[in-house]
Amino acid sequence: MEKKLSVDHLLGIKYLTKGDIELILSTADYFKKVLQQPIRKVPSLQDTTIANVFFENSTRTRLSFELAEKRLSADVVNFSASSSSVSKGETLIDTVNNILAMKVDMVVMRHPNPGASMFLAKHVKSKIINAGDGAHEHPTQALLDAYSITRKFDVPHLKGKKVVIVGDILHSRVAISNIYCLHRLGAEVMVCGPTTLIPKHISALNVKVEHNLRKALEWCDVANMLRIQLERQDIKYFPSLREYTMMYGVNKQLLDSLGKEITIMHPGPINRGVEITSDVADSGQSIILQQVENGVAIRMAVLYLLSGKSTIGG
Amino acid sequence: MPDKPRVILDSKQLELTINRLCYQLIENHDDFANSAIVGLQPRGVYVSKRIHEELAKMTGNKNIRHGALDATFFRDDFRTRETPRIPDVTELNFNVENLKVILVDDVLFTGRSVRASMDALLAFGRPQLVELLVLIDRRYTRHLPIMPNYTGKMVNTSLSERVSVEWKETEGKDCVKLHTVKK
Structure with a gap:
């Protein structure tokens, strides 16, 4: 063939x-x-x-x-x-x-x-x-993310799957490519993060926008956690890393309180203790190493x- | 314009040929304790499945190793094609190390796919012995020094001819046809 x-x-x-x-x-x-x-x-x-x-x-x-x-x-x-x-x-x-x-x-x-x-x-x-x-x-990161999700759920496409991308959407090339790729395969996509890190017109790409992490995680099947790209930030987008972690960091306690098991992804490199804690990154719910x-x-x-x-x- | 194809093996003859090939294999491989039958993707797999089924009936051994091997990534014509070939599934659920492996294909033509398949097989380990079984051996068309150990039928063909092996499972009837394409 x-x-x-x-x-x-x-x-x-x-x-x-x-x-x-x-x-x-x-x-x-x-x-x-x-x-x-x-x-x-x-x-x-x-x-x-x-x-x-x-x-x-x-x-x-x-x-x-x-x-x-x-x-x-x-x-x-x-x-x-x-x-x-x-x-x-x-x-x-x-x-x-x-x-x-x-x-x-x-x-x-x-x-x-x-x-x-x-x-x-x-x-x-x-x-x-x-x-x-x-x-x-x-593009290759988005392809490997989509591949990891389809193979995790053992499905040929992503119709009906809900994926939330959390974090620094503004500076992220991974987010844009992921949105295109997930949409092509039929998934629903949401972005979640502080207002300052979400591009103003992102909804034009047909994605939902949520600023409350808990609500976003309750909605989704898969959460793709992005790294806070401090090296790309010429101005302050949030008061402190500690505050960002409190609002948008995923920890085991939060995951366990959701009442359902969601899959955690991260394109790396991980800032342990910032966007996700170590126990989440190393848990059975995470497919971070499979992504690699x-x-x-x-x-x-x-x-x-x-x-x-x-x-x-x- | 293609001519009407000539049947060179009908379903009865094909069954007899498969049976003979099985007896030849039993002569050399005994109870198949140290042997494996590997069909070459895509069309050799049909032959190997049939042979595997017949051998199970003849020997009573239902555990003869059987696999499928795809050699797409090992082919020598990759860079000369406009479009890349999409591979088929390789299924080798056993270790080939020190096994006697019988590669099975439907038609032996230039020998290039068999060459690629031997390379593909070696990526899985070092077999003790590799043999080749083909249902149809097209003579005078070889590009490489490759000879089968077991042959169903030898056919004298020219380059303008084509041999097709059809199966009950896919084409509705077991038979082997020779097609002549007029220039």
């Missing part, structure tokens, strides 16, 4: 169809099996070279992409902005074209500016995978489906 994604690049969930998302999730199932084999490697991309170009710090996304690439037998080159000519004033297009001149087939890029990967896809001849662009999109495990399979599926004979330039 042969199937193809409707896109040449993975720039955001916004540009994917429901069929694309389902194809990626079902392909990830096969790669998850590969990861459980005694030899966790397949030769599918053995003549492909992939550059991981990270203009922003990342630990797990970069590691997850690198592992996915290596499990597919691709050749991998890593590039980080801090040790590059970017600090000498080189432009994004020049930097990437220089990398491509060394015969690289695909570029996985994280960049602090929203739209950077779209810009690159228009100007360079290579397949681009967005690994996070500013506060815009983080699924991340490699999802990224293998994305790389596999986007490779193949190139339709772009050389």
Whole structure:
């Protein structure tokens, strides 16, 4: 059987169809099996070279992409902005074209500016995978979140499932991508957080807005807890971390008082004791480590489906 | 325009062939205590299921190991295709280490899928021995030095011909057909 994604690049969930998302999730199932084999490697991309170009710090996304690439037998080159000519004033297009001149087939890029990967896809001849662009999109995270939910409930789509995204929605690319992805798969989505951290027009994306955490948790089947991104906050959005935790932190006591078992997710890195307490993060209700495990399979599926004979330039 | 296909094995002949292949397997594998039958996805699995069922009847052993193997990720034509191939399920619920593995496919043509399957199998461990059983061996079409250990029927074919194996479960009738495509 042969199937193809409707896109040449993975720039955001916004540009994917429901069929694309389902194809990626079902392909990830096969790669998850590969990861459980005694030899966790397949030769599918053995003549492909992939550059991981990270203009922003990342630990797990970069590691997850690198592992996915290596499990597919691709050749991998890593590039980080801090040790590059970017600090000498080189432009994004020049930097990437220089990398491509060394015969690289695909570029996985994280960049602090929203739209950077779209810009690159228009100007360079290579397949681009967005690994996070500013506060815009983080498509592979949304795909692995959706995958983790469908596999947790053992369902093919998310029709009727209620997901709440809690925390710093304003600075979060994970939230935006998750909203698009969950909607495509039929889930209902709510965002919850202090007024200052919820974008003004978020309801235009057809999401419910709730400022009371207890009400939000009572409504949902799954709660995706986002990290408070202190590094992105140039002004104070709430009086203190302690107050944020009191209002929007999830602890065991709160979860137990809900009268139903909800699933807890977190894209990481966790600020233990801020958005969730340790006993919640390590409890049976949390699928945080499954998310990390699924991340490699999802990224293998994305790389596999986007490779193949190139339709772009050389 | 395709010609009317010629039946090269009807349902009775196919049954006899499967039976003979089973007896040949019993000769070499005894009670199958250290053997496993592995069907190659997608179409080899139908042959392996049939053989597995027949062997269970013949030997009385209902616990002969049986699995399905998909070699999509190990194929050599990945980068030359416009669209990626979507894999089928691999189901090997046993450890292949030190087992005698019989790979089963319906039609042996270029030998490339068998090559990929051997690589896919080795990702699960180191079998003691790997054998190949095919229902139809198309002669003169091989791209690689691969020979089956057990053959249902040898057929002389040209590249413009196509062999299809049909099953009761999927096509409603057991038979093997040879299709000729006129240029």
